[in-house]
Amino acid sequence: MIETQTLSQQQIQLAEQVTAHNYHPLPVVIESAEGAWVTDVDGRRYLDCLAGYSALNFGHGHPVLVAAAREQIERVTLTSRAFHTDKLGPFCRDLAALAGMEVVLPMNTGAEAVETAIKVSRKWGYDVKGVAADQANIIVFDGNFHGRTTTIVSFSTDPVARDGFGPFTPGFRIVPYGDVAAVEAAIDANTVAVLIEPIQGEAGVLIPPAGFLKAVRDVCTRENVLFVADEIQSGLGRTGSTFACELEGVVPDMYILGKALGGGIVPVSALVSSRAIMGVIRPGNHGSTFGGNPLACAIGHAVVALLETGEYQARAAALGEHLRKNLEALIGHGVVAVRSRGLWAGVDVDPNLMTGREVCERLMARGVLVKDTHGSTIRLAPPIVVEESDLDWMTEQLKAVLV
Numbered sequence: 001m002i003e004t005q006t007l008s009q010q011q012i013q014l015a016e017q018v019t020a021h022n023y024h025p026l027p028v029v030i031e032s033a034e035g036a037w038v039t040d041v042d043g044r045r046y047l048d049c050l051a052g053y054s055a056l057n058f059g060h061g062h063p064v065l066v067a068a069a070r071e072q073i074e075r076v077t078l079t080s081r082a083f084h085t086d087k088l089g090p091f092c093r094d095l096a097a098l099a100g101m102e103v104v105l106p107m108n109t110g111a112e113a114v115e116t117a118i119k120v121s122r123k124w125g126y127d128v129k130g131v132a133a134d135q136a137n138i139i140v141f142d143g144n145f146h147g148r149t150t151t152i153v154s155f156s157t158d159p160v161a162r163d164g165f166g167p168f169t170p171g172f173r174i175v176p177y178g179d180v181a182a183v184e185a186a187i188d189a190n191t192v193a194v195l196i197e198p199i200q201g202e203a204g205v206l207i208p209p210a211g212f213l214k215a216v217r218d219v220c221t222r223e224n225v226l227f228v229a230d231e232i233q234s235g236l237g238r239t240g241s242t243f244a245c246e247l248e249g250v251v252p253d254m255y256i257l258g259k260a261l262g263g264g265i266v267p268v269s270a271l272v273s274s275r276a277i278m279g280v281i282r283p284g285n286h287g288s289t290f291g292g293n294p295l296a297c298a299i300g301h302a303v304v305a306l307l308e309t310g311e312y313q314a315r316a317a318a319l320g321e322h323l324r325k326n327l328e329a330l331i332g333h334g335v336v337a338v339r340s341r342g343l344w345a346g347v348d349v350d351p352n353l354m355t356g357r358e359v360c361e362r363l364m365a366r367g368v369l370v371k372d373t374h375g376s377t378i379r380l381a382p383p384i385v386v387e388e389s390d391l392d393w394m395t396e397q398l399k400a401v402l403v
């Protein structure tokens with residue numbers, strides 16, 4: 001038989017045979033990448049406008065991050081937390097300082113850091129607030145995305161993420177996103193935390209009404225409830241500031257960080273908080289074999305150093321403004337709404353025109369990689385190293401697809 005498949009088709013067929021179908025990827029097979037651009041196995045180039053769900057805020061193969069990784073790989077990569085390393089302290093010190101906090105608890109994936117935040121909040125509730133044993137509750141929001149563990153999907157409102165995975169973990173109360181009265185009404189004497197995304201990414205880059213985060217912060221302070229900000233996707237430069245909470249003048253009790261903290265090289269997540277709150281965790285209460293490993297710390301430390309200059313935040317803000325203008329010009333031309341903060345945009349395409357998936361497939365054919373979410377919304381989050389001319393070119397492709 002004559003071989004007529006492209007290299008991409010061969011790889012896709014192989015992956016479909018030997019992997020679980022927990023994703024529905026676009027039919028592109030990436031082989032290499034640099035900055036904001038990726039190249040597939042057949043030599044085609046694409047502008048990466050997903051950036052690993054913001055894990056690649058600094059782009060593919062950032063030379064400073066690659067150098068930090070390479071240097072550390074040759075020294076020591078893993079010791080377990082049974083021993084100290086010379087990389088843990090400096091990373092955690094500088095990350096805490098970047099966040100205006102005191103103490104870091106390093107983990108690996110985002111979901112693990114969310115689980116850690118839930119554990120710390122509950123233990124704080126019992127040890128400090130005085131909640132009766134096993135009675136703690138945590139307020140969460142409609143449309144949330146905090147990860148994929150059994151406890152986290154227990155309070156997901158997405159049936160695809162949740163159905164079939166029970167029995168579920170109790171102790172969560174779901175209220176509408178953006179409704180401060182509902183938050184107040186859901187709080188009782190056993191409430192230990194409000195767990196919130198300052199901008200809901202997976203839900204379609206949903207930005208809460210102005211003043212909402214501040215109002216929730218005030219309620220939390222008044223009721224002695226922890227304000228826990230999941231900034232795994234919104235944090236570390238994406239929105240044009242270090243944290244999305246900053247845009248609303250809000251200081252949380254805990255930040256949950258991940259994604260870009262590992263520079264797109266290794267998974268690095270962390271809980272960042274005060275000494276008083278984190279102090280409830282004692283040796284043996286929590287841990288992770290890989291959490292805080294020296295390779296992760298070396299890369300995370302280099303990421304923090306990139307953010308300390310403010311250069312990336314400023315670039316995301318400036319390019320974001322440009323992107324917003326570009327996208328708003330498409331409203332009425334196949335686009336019904338645009339929501340954006342910094343270099344992060346949710347674009348609602350006219351559902352009568354085509355689905356979000358179709359937009360993504362057609363953009364792919366034109367050399368732009370994006371991801372749809374919830375029907376006819378596409379989400380744009382290119383690496384912050386993207387060029388303004390790339391954004392203009394991408395907008396041209398989107399326009400061509402929608403016309």
Ligand SMILES: *Cc1c(COP(=O)(O)O)cnc(C)c1O
Pocket residue numbers: 053108109110111112114145146147148197201202230231232233234258259
């Ligand atoms: C991606 C994400 C998570 C989960 O992170 P993983 O590394 O995939 O476990 C949690 N919360 C938010 C807001 C996210 O965007």
